Amino acid sequence: MTEGTTPAVETSPRKISLTAEDISRLEQEGEIAADYLEALLDIADLDGDIDMDVEGGRASVSVIPGEGEDTAGGDLSRLVGRDGEVLEALQELTRLAVHRETGERSRLMLDIAGFRAKRRQDLAALATEAVEKVKETGEPIKLKPMTPFERKVVHDTVAEGGLRSESEGEEPQRCVVVLPA
Amino acid sequence: MLEEALEHLVKGIVENPDDVKVRARNLRRGRILEVRVHPDDLGKVIGRGGRTARALRTVVTALGGRGVRVDLVDVDQVR
Numbered sequence: 380m381t382e383g384t385t386p387a388v389e390t391s392p393r394k395i396s397l398t399a400e401d402i403s404r405l406e407q408e409g410e411i412a413a414d415y416l417e418a419l420l421d422i423a424d425l426d427g428d429i430d431m432d433v434e435g436g437r438a439s440v441s442v443i444p445g446e447g448e449d450t451a452g453g454d455l456s457r458l459v460g461r462d463g464e465v466l467e468a469l470q471e472l473t474r475l476a477v478h479r480e481t482g483e484r485s486r487l488m489l490d491i492a493g494f495r496a497k498r499r500q501d502l503a504a505l506a507t508e509a510v511e512k513v514k515e516t517g518e519p520i521k522l523k524p525m526t527p528f529e530r531k532v533v534h535d536t537v538a539e540g541g542l543r544s545e546s547e548g549e550e551p552q553r554c555v556v557v558l559p560a
Numbered sequence: 561m562l563e564e565a566l567e568h569l570v571k572g573i574v575e576n577p578d579d580v581k582v583r584a585r586n587l588r589r590g591r592i593l594e595v596r597v598h599p600d601d602l603g604k605v606i607g608r609g610g611r612t613a614r615a616l617r618t619v620v621t622a623l624g625g626r627g628v629r630v631d632l633v634d635v636d637q638v639r
Contacts (some may be wrong), residue, residue: 476573
């Protein structure tokens, strides 16, 4: 799939205003996702609690270590996998499960054991650094290939830093370019 | 556990969950989980470019099924 080059401003979460109807639709997405995931945790005998939220115009569902589980993530890290590979697969399946129930394509965001939260922090730091360098030199900077989720975090951070960014190349080699003002 | 997990994952995404059957077969070359679905759902469990099938395999592997093969077939298919 080619998305073309999308200016970051269009996807900035602050631009999204939701109606009460949107919110209840997204909450319903979260409920369906939680049921699907909870049953999986049960079957696999994994200890986890599920948090639901609506964030940036999407349903957001997080699987967090269950109470009394003092190891950070513990067993749940199996559901994250190397570079979040398993997490992406589970998100894909969970979106399909939501789609089956609602008939609508879901953009639900799944996190497990804080993987995305941590990744988001690291990427925001990386993007901020790139923004500073671009402002200093006036030259564009091309970052390394990233997943759609990672690119979104970078685009948002760059927009907050007052610059624009674009994506170029084809998946899985698609990367963000930070542009000078 | 693997069969049950896979069955749950597939049932949740198809239009005909009652037709989903997962059977484990132990062959000399390793274990196979054979997933049978309604013919109308085969495209759905495979997904665009095999994306959904890949996601199912990734999760099965993560749940301890390293080396386990996941086959997707429709109920009319004789093997």
